[in-house]
Amino acid sequence: MTGVSVQGFGRRHLDAVGERGRLCAGIDPHAELLEEWGLPVSVDGLTRFADICVEALGPVAAVVKPQVAFFEVFGSAGFAVLERVIRGCQEAGALVLADAKRGDIGSTMAAYATAWLEDTSPLCSDAVTVSPYLGFGSLDPAVSAARASDRGVFVLARTSNPEGAALQTATVDSLCSEPASVSDRPLRSEPASVTKGVAQSIVDAAAAENADGTATVGLVVGATRAHGLDLSALNGPILSPGLGAQGATADDLPSVFAGADLAWVLPASSRGVLGAGPDVVALRAACEKQRDEIEAAFG
Numbered sequence: 182m183t184g185v186s187v188q189g190f191g192r193r194h195l196d197a198v199g200e201r202g203r204l205c206a207g208i209d210p211h212a213e214l215l216e217e218w219g220l221p222v223s224v225d226g227l228t229r230f231a232d233i234c235v236e237a238l239g240p241v242a243a244v245v246k247p248q249v250a251f252f253e254v255f256g257s258a259g260f261a262v263l264e265r266v267i268r269g270c271q272e273a274g275a276l277v278l279a280d281a282k283r284g285d286i287g288s289t290m291a292a293y294a295t296a297w298l299e300d301t302s303p304l305c306s307d308a309v310t311v312s313p314y315l316g317f318g319s320l321d322p323a324v325s326a327a328r329a330s331d332r333g334v335f336v337l338a339r340t341s342n343p344e345g346a347a348l349q350t351a352t353v354d355s356l357c358s359e360p361a362s363v364s365d366r367p368l369r370s371e372p373a374s375v376t377k378g379v380a381q382s383i384v385d386a387a388a389a390e391n392a393d394g395t396a397t398v399g400l401v402v403g404a405t406r407a408h409g410l411d412l413s414a415l416n417g418p419i420l421s422p423g424l425g426a427q428g429a430t431a432d433d434l435p436s437v438f439a440g441a442d443l444a445w446v447l448p449a450s451s452r453g454v455l456g457a458g459p460d461v462v463a464l465r466a467a468c469e470k471q472r473d474e475i476e477a478a479f480g
């Protein structure tokens with residue numbers, strides 16, 4: 182593995198995947214899945230779905246990723262079920278990555294950080310997904326809260342959906358900072374000194390945060406297509422959704438992540454694994470099979 186010795190969240194992450202293998206099992210209680218599992222689309226159905234996932238996945242997956250949106254659908258009762266999933270999976274030994282994709286101005290971001298990353302919160306998880314599109318610096322409160330408690334944030338860089346490409350591959354002047362006022366604007370534009378893709382600028386900002394060896398800042402880079410990013414200096418985890426329902430396979434991963442440190446790559450699947458439920462044994466077997474395919478592909 183490249184880089185400095187790993188501590189903090191990075192150590193917790195590497196220990197978890199070292200023990201259980203590289204798979205993040207998504208817990209996405211889609212209405213269609215509830216129906217497929219023979220459950221009502223209601224809080225009762227959600228609770229049963231969640232309990233099956235905790236029992237099947239919590240003891241074997243290195244990381245579980247509840248998708249907050251599917252709990253939010255049911256309002257406060259859904260959030261109560263989410264709290265139960267978070268605690269249950271942690272007690273079973275999995276790291277919990279709350280897929281909340283939060284992002285806002287810094288002062289509001291601080292409240293999101295309290296909600297998802299501080300011990301006092303009933304939703305406190307081991308990590309949370311965040312969006313950098315209000316500016317990478319707006320994520321500072323979450324990065325600080327995570328760093329202070331050996332937790333992590335996973336920042337969207339190059340997402341698995343086709344709609345992300347136009348924004349994420351756009352070229353930016355990486356040294357550009359907004360003038361404080363109109364009068365501060367230069368009379369003529371200066372030549373851009375460094376240009377890079379938006380996603381690469383996020384990778385580079387994350388790598389700078391990880392220079393302390395804590396791997397506090399992970400990235401989200403989809404497994405569904407070549408991304409063209411240089412991830413070699415990141416020294417942090419790379420969540421890679423897209424396996425299964427979105428079409429990527431374990432065999433795609435080595436070429437998608439050529440040049441990255443594969444020890445950090447954490448492929449994720451939700452529907453591709455959850456389709457094996459509601460039987461606990463079958464669901465756990467599907468999770469282990471997907472993990473084994475990933476480990477075999479990485480060699």
Ligand SMILES: O=C(O)c1cc(=O)[nH]c(=O)n1[C@@H]1O[C@H](COP(=O)(O)O)[C@@H](O)[C@H]1O
Pocket residue numbers: 207209248280310339340341342401402403422423424425426427449450451452453
């Ligand atoms: O942050 C994520 O997890 C995420 C990022 C991304 O680029 N693409 C993506 O699909 N996801 C999430 O990963 C899960 C994918 O679900 P499946 O397609 O069923 O495996 C969903 O919860 C998505 O919200």
